[in-house]
Every structure is written in structure tokens, then in C-alpha cells.
Amino acid sequence: MFAATTLALGVAMILMLIRAVLGPTVYDRVLAVNSFGTKTVLLLGVLGFLMGRPAFLDIALLYALINFVGTIAILKFFRYGGLMTAMDDEDPIRQEGR
Amino acid sequence: MSEFLKISGRRIVLVLALIALWMLLSGYWNKATLVAFGAFSVAVTLWFSERAEIVDREGVPTSIFPRILTYMSWLLLEIGKANIIVAREVIRPQIKLAPKMIRVPADQPSDLTRTIFANSVTLTPGTVTVDVREDCLLIHALDEKLADVEGIAEMGAKCTRLESGRGA
Amino acid sequence: MELFADTLSWLLLLSGGAFVIIGAVGTLRFPDFYTRTHAAGVTDTLGADLVLLGMLLQAPDAMTAIKILLIFFFLIMTSPVATHSVAHAAYAGREAPLTGKLLLRQNVPLAPGAEDEGGAS
Known part of the structure; x- marks a missing residue:
């Protein structure tokens, strides 16, 4: 039964990769890669059960955190x-609205 | 004085949570070297959070701890219901969507409850918070029937109640 | 009892996998960026939660169960923040949403309060 879930996750990951390659805007790509990361976390957990190696769950836990930080870093x-800029500068949209 | 006590109370909660997390993740109780390294990493984490000045009401939100659990179980049910609607839209042979931008008033007094509200809206499929403004949220809704302002405003009222207790 | 837990976890894993695939298909099919975020949200919430719950029922010891619960907690905490930051970045970058039944491209409202409600339908 874990094999079926692994298969489903693999298919979904391939679809996500297609969206990441096709994606017309950069935001589509970031969204697809972030979602791909979530599926990777699930796949690591399921593979750990499938192969009887529960240590995979630690890797999945770390991957969940790194995936989030990576998405935020790419967007910033x-x-x-750049990554060293302060984030609390004024919003360009609000600035024009005034 | 009471201010200092409050802050050091948060510090104690943070240290206890970090120790519990380390114990849970590693599972070593009786190997002196590893426990020493664990204590060292807890100390370093505490030092970093002092240095970044994030040990405050938002970093360690002790005021909402008991009530957040009932709220989360309610939210999980809502997520389940909204998911089924969105999944039905996805597997419809001909795509028939009517997306909409709506504004929902968000008059939460504190940033913490407002953040919880905005995150709950995003977590519920079919509605994504696009912008957080002074007094309202700008929300992109997938369909007309998912864009009910009253329902989302009621979720916001629940978030306000998380911090202030039963009243208001 | 054993059989009951096994069946339940199989059901959870299968339906979780189905929701993950539905989310991915929606991300491919939906017409513009903002609608795609909703489809990706299906995967991030219900799909992930069901798969993790299914694994939780199969956990051999308490340690594994606690780790699965921690993954569940982290995903619940981080996925809305990530989705919101992508959506807000698109909004700040003037990505125009399609609105209304006709899916017309609506200009991004610049000033707070200047957007027309309901779009161009």
C-alpha cells in the first residue's frame, strides 16, 4: 500500500516539474518548486516506511524546514x-498609492 | 519588575520547549557526551534568539496556548470541507471558474491574532490572502461560493477571541 | 483491531495520494497563477495531512509517531506562509489576476481601496 502512495507522489511530482518548466511567470515556478518540496517530504516519509528505515523521517523533517526557508529566500x-536587504523598507505598491 | 518576570517566564518556556524538542528528536537520555552537546545547542539557540530579540509576545506566544488547540481542530474540519469543493473544481472536465478578489475586514487588535487569521485563510483552500492592510485583508477566492465575506469574517472573530478570552 | 487500523491507514494513504494527484493536476490545468495557488493548496493541506495520518497509524513505536506529528505541525505552520509570500510577491510584481466568469484580466489595484469588487463580469 505504501508502494501505491509512492507511485501517486511520483506522478504528482512529475506533473509539478512540468508546471515548473512550463510556468509562464517566475511565481508559477516558485509555487511549483515549493509544492514539489512538500511532496518530497511526503515521499521521504513513505519511502522510510516502504524500505523499513525510519531514519528517513529525520531527513523529511529537515527537508520540510529547508524547503520553507529556501522558498522565502528565493522570493526575497x-x-x-539580494538577501542582505532589510525587509521592512516601504512597499512599492503602497508607495505609489499615496 | 513584573515586566522582567514576564519576559524571563517566556525564556523558561522557550528553554523547556527546546529541551523537549531535543529529547524527542534524538531519544538519548543516558549518554553524557550527547546530552552535553544537546545542552550546548539549547544554550546557543537561546543566545541567538536573545541576539535577534525575538523572545517576546510574538516569538513565544504563551497567551494563546490552551485555546489554540480547539481552534486548530475546528480549522482542520473547515479545511476538509473546502478541500472537497476545490477538488471537485479541479476534476470537472470543462474548467468553469469565477475567481474574485474580495476584501474582508480584519480588526484584530494584535499582530499575532491577525497573522493567525491571515494564515488560516490561506490554509483553507480556495482562499489565499494576497495582501494584509491596515484594516482589511485582500483575498483571492477561487469561486463565487467560496468567496463569502461573512464566513471569513466570522473566522476572524474567532481569531480575535483566541487572545482576549471568552468576551468580545 | 489490528485489521481495523490497517484498513483505515490504507484508506487514508490512498485518498491522500489521490488528493496529491488532484492538486498536481489542478496546478497544471488552472488558467492563471492565482488560481494555481489554490490547487497547490489542496496538496499542501489535505493531501499531506491524510498521508501523514496514514503513516501515523502504521508507526511502529512512539518515537516515529512523534516525528510524524512534528512534520505535520511544521507543514501546517509553514505552508500558508510560503503560499502567502508567493501570492504577495506576485501581487507586488503586478501579476494581474483573471476574474469573473469570463476570466478577464483585471488590472492590479494599486491604491488600497481602488479595486472594483467582483471583477469584470
């Missing part, structure tokens, strides 16, 4: 052009 990089 695209928004501000």
Missing part, C-alpha cells in the same frame, strides 16, 4: 535583488 532575492 527576486523582490529585493
Whole structure:
């Protein structure tokens, strides 16, 4: 039964990769890669059960955290052009609205 | 004085939570070297959070701890219901969507409850918080029937009650 | 009792896998970025939760169960923040949403309060 779930996750990951390659905007790609990461976490957990190696769950836990930090870092990089910029500068949209 | 006690209370909660997390993740209770390294990592984490000044009401939100559990179980049910609607839209042979941008008033007094509200809206499929403003949230809804302002505003009222107790 | 738990966890795992695939298909099929975030949300919430619950019922010892619960907790905490930051970045980058039944492209409202309700239908 874990094999069926692994198969489903693999198919869904391939679909996500297609979206990441096709995606017209950069946001589509980031969304697809983030969702791909969530599926990777699930796949690691399920594979740990399938192969009888519960240590995979630790890797899944770490991957869940790194995936989140990576998504935020990529978005911050695209928004501000660097990772060292302070994030509390004024919002360009609000600025024009005034 | 009472301010200091409050803050150090948060510190104690943080240290206890970190120790519990380390114990749970590693599972070593009686190997002196490993326990020493665990204590060291807890100390380093505490030092980092002091240095980043995040040990405050938002970093360690002790005021909502008991009530957040009932709220989360209610939220899980809502997520289940909304998921089925969105899944039905996905597997419809001909895509028939009517997306909509709505504004929902968010008058939560504190940033913490407002964050919980915005995150709950995003966590519920079919509605994604696009922008958080002074007095309202800008929400993108997938369909007309998912875009009910009253229902989402009621979720916001529940979030306000998380912090202030039964009243209001 | 054993049989009951096994059957329940099989059901949870299978339906979780089905929801994950539905979310991925929706991400491929939906017409614009904002609608795709909703489809990706199906995977991030119900799909992940069902698969993790199914694994929880199969956990051999308490340690594994606690780790699965921690993954569950982290996913619940982080996935809405990630989705919101992508959506907000798209909004700040003037990605125009399609609105209404006709899926017309609505200009991104610049000033707070300037957007027209309901879109162009």
C-alpha cells in the first residue's frame, strides 16, 4: 500500500516539474518548486516506511524546514535583488498609492 | 519588575520547549557526551534568539496556548470541507471558474491574532490572502461560493477571541 | 483491531495520494497563477495531512509517531506562509489576476481601496 502512495507522489511530482518548466511567470515556478518540496517530504516519509528505515523521517523533517526557508529566500532575492536587504523598507505598491 | 518576570517566564518556556524538542528528536537520555552537546545547542539557540530579540509576545506566544488547540481542530474540519469543493473544481472536465478578489475586514487588535487569521485563510483552500492592510485583508477566492465575506469574517472573530478570552 | 487500523491507514494513504494527484493536476490545468495557488493548496493541506495520518497509524513505536506529528505541525505552520509570500510577491510584481466568469484580466489595484469588487463580469 505504501508502494501505491509512492507511485501517486511520483506522478504528482512529475506533473509539478512540468508546471515548473512550463510556468509562464517566475511565481508559477516558485509555487511549483515549493509544492514539489512538500511532496518530497511526503515521499521521504513513505519511502522510510516502504524500505523499513525510519531514519528517513529525520531527513523529511529537515527537508520540510529547508524547503520553507529556501522558498522565502528565493522570493526575497527576486523582490529585493539580494538577501542582505532589510525587509521592512516601504512597499512599492503602497508607495505609489499615496 | 513584573515586566522582567514576564519576559524571563517566556525564556523558561522557550528553554523547556527546546529541551523537549531535543529529547524527542534524538531519544538519548543516558549518554553524557550527547546530552552535553544537546545542552550546548539549547544554550546557543537561546543566545541567538536573545541576539535577534525575538523572545517576546510574538516569538513565544504563551497567551494563546490552551485555546489554540480547539481552534486548530475546528480549522482542520473547515479545511476538509473546502478541500472537497476545490477538488471537485479541479476534476470537472470543462474548467468553469469565477475567481474574485474580495476584501474582508480584519480588526484584530494584535499582530499575532491577525497573522493567525491571515494564515488560516490561506490554509483553507480556495482562499489565499494576497495582501494584509491596515484594516482589511485582500483575498483571492477561487469561486463565487467560496468567496463569502461573512464566513471569513466570522473566522476572524474567532481569531480575535483566541487572545482576549471568552468576551468580545 | 489490528485489521481495523490497517484498513483505515490504507484508506487514508490512498485518498491522500489521490488528493496529491488532484492538486498536481489542478496546478497544471488552472488558467492563471492565482488560481494555481489554490490547487497547490489542496496538496499542501489535505493531501499531506491524510498521508501523514496514514503513516501515523502504521508507526511502529512512539518515537516515529512523534516525528510524524512534528512534520505535520511544521507543514501546517509553514505552508500558508510560503503560499502567502508567493501570492504577495506576485501581487507586488503586478501579476494581474483573471476574474469573473469570463476570466478577464483585471488590472492590479494599486491604491488600497481602488479595486472594483467582483471583477469584470
